[in-house]
Amino acid sequence: MQITFWGVRGSYPVPGAATVRYGGQTSCVEARTASGETLIVDAGTGLRALGNKLLRESGGAPGQYHVLLSHVHWDHIQGLPFFSPAYIRGTKISVYALLTAANELDQVIGGITRHEFFPMPLEAVPAQFQFHQVEPGVDFVIGAFHVTPIALNHPFGSVGYRIDGDGSSWAYVADTAPFTEVLHKQHFLRGPEPLSDDDRVALAAMRDALVRRLAGVDTAVYDTHFLPEEYARLPHYGHSTPDHALAICAEAGVRRLVLYHHAPMHGDDQMDQIAATYLAKGAGLGIEVLTAFEGMTLPVGVEAAA
Amino acid sequence: MKLRFWGVRGAFAMCGREFLRYGGNTTSIELVTTAGQRLLIDLGTGATELAKQLMTCEFATGQGTLPILLTHTHLDHIQGLPFFTPFFIKGNKIRIMGADPPGLSLEATLQNQLAPHYSPLNGLENLAAGVSIESFVPGVTIALPGFTVATAAVPHGSMWTTAFRIEGDGKVVTMLSDVEYPNIEDPLPEALALARGADLLIHDAMHADPDYELRRGWGHSPARAGVYVAERAGAKKLALFHHSPDATDDMIDEVVARTAASTAVPVIAAAEGSYLDV
Numbered sequence: 001m002q003i004t005f006w007g008v009r010g011s012y013p014v015p016g017a018a019t020v021r022y023g024g025q026t027s028c029v030e031a032r033t034a035s036g037e038t039l040i041v042d043a044g045t046g047l048r049a050l051g052n053k054l055l056r057e058s059g060g061a062p063g064q065y066h067v068l069l070s071h072v073h074w075d076h077i078q079g080l081p082f083f084s085p086a087y088i089r090g091t092k093i094s095v096y097a098l099l100t101a102a103n104e105l106d107q108v109i110g111g112i113t114r115h116e117f118f119p120m121p122l123e124a125v126p127a128q129f130q131f132h133q134v135e136p137g138v139d140f141v142i143g144a145f146h147v148t149p150i151a152l153n154h155p156f157g158s159v160g161y162r163i164d165g166d167g168s169s170w171a172y173v174a175d176t177a178p179f180t181e182v183l184h185k186q187h188f189l190r191g192p193e194p195l196s197d198d199d200r201v202a203l204a205a206m207r208d209a210l211v212r213r214l215a216g217v218d219t220a221v222y223d224t225h226f227l228p229e230e231y232a233r234l235p236h237y238g239h240s241t242p243d244h245a246l247a248i249c250a251e252a253g254v255r256r257l258v259l260y261h262h263a264p265m266h267g268d269d270q271m272d273q274i275a276a277t278y279l280a281k282g283a284g285l286g287i288e289v290l291t292a293f294e295g296m297t298l299p300v301g302v303e304a305a306a
Numbered sequence: 307m308k309l310r311f312w313g314v315r316g317a318f319a320m321c322g323r324e325f326l327r328y329g330g331n332t333t334s335i336e337l338v339t340t341a342g343q344r345l346l347i348d349l350g351t352g353a354t355e356l357a358k359q360l361m362t363c364e365f366a367t368g369q370g371t372l373p374i375l376l377t378h379t380h381l382d383h384i385q386g387l388p389f390f391t392p393f394f395i396k397g398n399k400i401r402i403m404g405a406d407p408p409g410l411s412l413e414a415t416l417q418n419q420l421a422p423h424y425s426p427l428n429g430l431e432n433l434a435a436g437v438s439i440e441s442f443v444p445g446v447t448i449a450l451p452g453f454t455v456a457t458a459a460v461p462h463g464s465m466w467t468t469a470f471r472i473e474g475d476g477k478v479v480t481m482l483s484d485v486e487y488p489n490i491e492d493p494l495p496e497a498l499a500l501a502r503g504a505d506l507l508i509h510d511a512m513h514a515d516p517d518y519e520l521r522r523g524w525g526h527s528p529a530r531a532g533v534y535v536a537e538r539a540g541a542k543k544l545a546l547f548h549h550s551p552d553a554t555d556d557m558i559d560e561v562v563a564r565t566a567a568s569t570a571v572p573v574i575a576a577a578e579g580s581y582l583d584v
Binding site for chain 1: 315318323325329330354379385389409415418422424425427464
């Protein structure tokens with residue numbers, strides 16, 4: 001299995017000279033088995049270029065595509081209306097997302113193509129869409145991929161995925177805050193709120209489940225939006241630092257960590273510094289740390305070790 | 307009056323080396339009078355870059371005032387709204403003005419953009435600045451500090467957008483973006499009226515002329531549509547705008563060269579970057 005990064009940015013797309021090397025498009029990763037089966041994780045603006053590539057590969061023939069969503073914030077779904085295979089009649093697109101993130105997923109996804117936002121409503125798009133609601137802890141199978149949803153700590157809920165296939169495994173852990181200062185629920189946070197005992201129990205349980213699900217995973221792609229000093233100012237924004245990710249990966253025995261969901265204001269030069277800093281920190285813990293850039297393809301598991 | 311394009315791209319923000327000279331941000335245009343009064347058109351991703359500059363002046367301390375006009379609420383014209391940092395500073399006074407989309411209000415539309423499932427901001431009421439959402443009916447003339455803005459509805463595929471004629475410092479900028487006339491060769495009278503004698507006409511040029519036939523009816527203009535408007539209305543300069551996401555810098559160079567060769571009106575392609583004197 002291999003994974004390719006089509007969008008690595010968080011929040012919103014960032015064009016310009018400062019993002020040409022790491023890329024400015026938002027969250028989208030493609031997993032592909034040796035036999036060519038694909039799975040798309042998140043549908044941020046990176047999805048547009050991926051869709052164009054998939055359409056070239058299919059020669060314009062209709063296909064079946066599977067899209068796992070971590071949650072339905074704009075930066076994770078904004079690419080969907082620009083996914084060119086959707087405009088081929090006969091194409092089928094299955095979208096999977098967390099129950100609490102979108103009680104009526106078809107309306108939420110259809111909502112971004114209502115006439116006030118986009119020229120063509122979802123009903124008029126030639127592809128057939130199917131919506132599936134995932135629940136943390138309830139595994140499912142998509143072709144060659146075995147998918148395990150994992151609850152994460154993010155405003156209104158988010159879900160990560162462990163993905164096994166071709167005898168290897170990787171995990172997508174975005175978006176998530178760490179599991180200490182703030183428990184994200186279904187209301188707006190102006191700042192960190194005091195934790196109750198129940199909140200602490202819930203956070204510990206979420207962290208334990210994440211570590212358990214990540215056990216032995218070859219590669220973890222992790223929301224490391226913030227540097228520590230940025231996180232200290234905005235702990236209620238729902239994102240982690242590379243240090244938080246390293247701690248989880250060390251505990252779970254993850255071989256390789258990929259820093260992902262880069263903050264819009266982190267330009268290429270700063271990303272180089274972050275990459276170097278955490279490559280060294282990871283080495284100290286026996287974890288290979290890579291920093292995602294647009295277009296990066298990584299073999300995972302068996303293939304990576306070979 | 308000075309003008310700066312912060313976002314010139316249509317439909318989709320484009321990143322990468324092939325888009326550096328004209329810029330990949332979606333639409334946002336800043337106008338400033340000699341007295342320093344400011345007006346913003348559209349809140350595409352380009353607005354997030356302007357926001358960084360505003361946060362180095364009075365907007366950082368909650369002393370800023372800013373009127374924002376929206377051409378319409380398609381995502382490429384509002385996707386910078388949740389990240390426009392002056393909204394997060396208490397004391398700033400910001401007006402967002404636009405027409406109601408068919409069948410619902412402007413406020414409900416922007417509220418839905420910030421709905422809890424889509425955005426952690428969880429609603430307009432959580433913007434710390436004083437933000438007023440003001441609907442108008444295209445056709446009205448709007449008086450703003452330093453500017454007078456005439457408006458008209460123009461067709462944009464299955465809906466319509468608001469076009470603007472903005473007068474300030476005795477100069478006129480006309481904004482005709484996201485528009486497709488039923489007959490490209492014969493622009494609608496309301497468009498011509500707004501562009502009459504304009505010092506700068508900013509016009510939708512989403513499609514290179516040869517591509518237009520395949521995309522007729524999609525709500526956008528070929529590059530030559532702006533030429534017809536500029537010539538008929540006596541506009542002094544034409545800026546091609548709302549570049550296709552597929553148009554690289556080199557492709558836009560070609561469109562500008564071909565368009566400029568076809569008319570006596572000076573033609574430029576809108577590009578992110580510096581302040582232009584109107």
